[in-house]
Amino acid sequence: MSIKKPKPVIEYRNYYLPSSFPVLLLTGDNWKISDVKSEHLHFHNCLEVGICHSRSGILEFCNAMTMPFSEGDVTCIPRNIPHTTYSAPCTKSRWSYLFFDPRQLFRDMLPPDFSYSMICDDVHKYLIPAGLSRRIPLLADAAVEELSAEEPDRMLAKSYLFALYMEIIRFQNPEMHNIQSENTPPWQNPPCFGNNSMNITPALDFIEDNYMNKFPVDRLAELCHMSPTHFRRCFQSVMHTTPLTYLNTIRIMNACNLLRNTNHTILTISVMTGFSTLSNFNRLFNQMMKVPPKEYRMQTLRGRKPGEIPSIIEYAGWLEPDESPHMGNQE
Incomplete structure (x- = not known):
């Protein structure tokens, strides 16, 4: 008699984002990701932008869909997308994470009918390999540096984040990119999800x-x-x-x-x-x-x-x- 495999647990993580400035920065030498794979995926209540400063590892989504990351890569995972990250064996990759709510942060900068929707069925767009975009890592680093200052300039940080967000939207727009070639790595092919967590x-x-x-x-x-x-x-x-x-x-x-x-x-x-x-x-x-x-x-x-x-x-x-x-x- 075969043992039924338990269903994966999806964990919800809520980050409090102050209404006056809905942004949270997690950074520093202590923010390192273990090489131990979590037993469950999780999702957030806001947009997550991650910057990998060192080492490498795996970014995993539901249905065991995985993508390798390495130093210099940037992740941009929308709210409510189950995922987890773990480092290569015997290493701990160091990251900075920006969590923010574009709808609240940019409501005075975008037209009322602006669509904030990000791609939900093409998860390879959630990882931007180093060198694929010149502006995204520069803007992400600038936002982290400003928010890490002793007295950060919120208006300047907001400007960096706005430009970063718009560059991510442009990156995720399939019309802005060439059709994938036969040499495209298999993990970059859009997956077909049958998992309820994405549905x-x-x-x-x-x-x-x-x-x-x-x-x-x-x-x-x-x-x-x-x-x-x-x-x-x-x-x-x-x-x-x-x-x-x-x-x-x-x-x-x-x-x-x-x-x-x-x-x-x-x-x-x-x-x-x-x-x-x-x-x-x-x-x-x-x-x-x-x-x-x-x-x-x-x-x-x-x-x-x-x-x-x-x-x-x-x-x-x-x-x-x-x-x-x-x-x-x-x-």
Whole structure:
């Protein structure tokens, strides 16, 4: 009798991005990636741009789709794309990571009808080998250098990130590149995904863009070209929770951001994040964050360190990252 292979676990990692400047930089000599492959893929709530400073290794997506990386390569992985990274055996590659939300960061720089969508079914576009683009690594390094300064100039950093983002969009546009030749490495051929974790990406994107509004689950199923029943089954399989619970999670995360970075009343925040009643907001917030909204805000004002504030991923059904975001060894 054959033993059924367990399904891979998809881990959700949320990074708090301040509403005033939705950017997070992870860099330094301590930010090295282990050669031990993680037992599960993960995805983020924002765009991830990584710069490999040394060594080499493997970038892996669902369905065991892998791509080798080496020193000088840049990765640009959109939100909600499951992946993991590990170094070559007996080595630790060093990286810098930029996490940012283009929709919030560039909303005053782009027209209202601008499409922020990035490629979701051609993952070889998520790795830019050294030498393939001259501008992307230069802009990424400039953004990291500015954000690492003792007193960074946010406007200058924002300009670097904007130019970087537009160059990535250009790189991912297939009309900007020649048709692949027969000499193209096999890992660069667009894969055909049959994994549910990629199939539900349009729903995850829609939820993050429209969490403040009311919409039926059928709308999410339609975006993923599935029947409502099949969509719920796929969503549960990948996320280990229901679409409604995930929607409320996104709402609470955004409420946390508003509580930490604005003076809005708790009632106003509950409305801004899509809750129909204050009592429902308070109940779900306390359930997920283990403290009421008022206490959460007071903890922030008292200057507690980020690691001491209850994390959204601590509630039942989600997994902790392998290590702290500031000292982690797997990405």
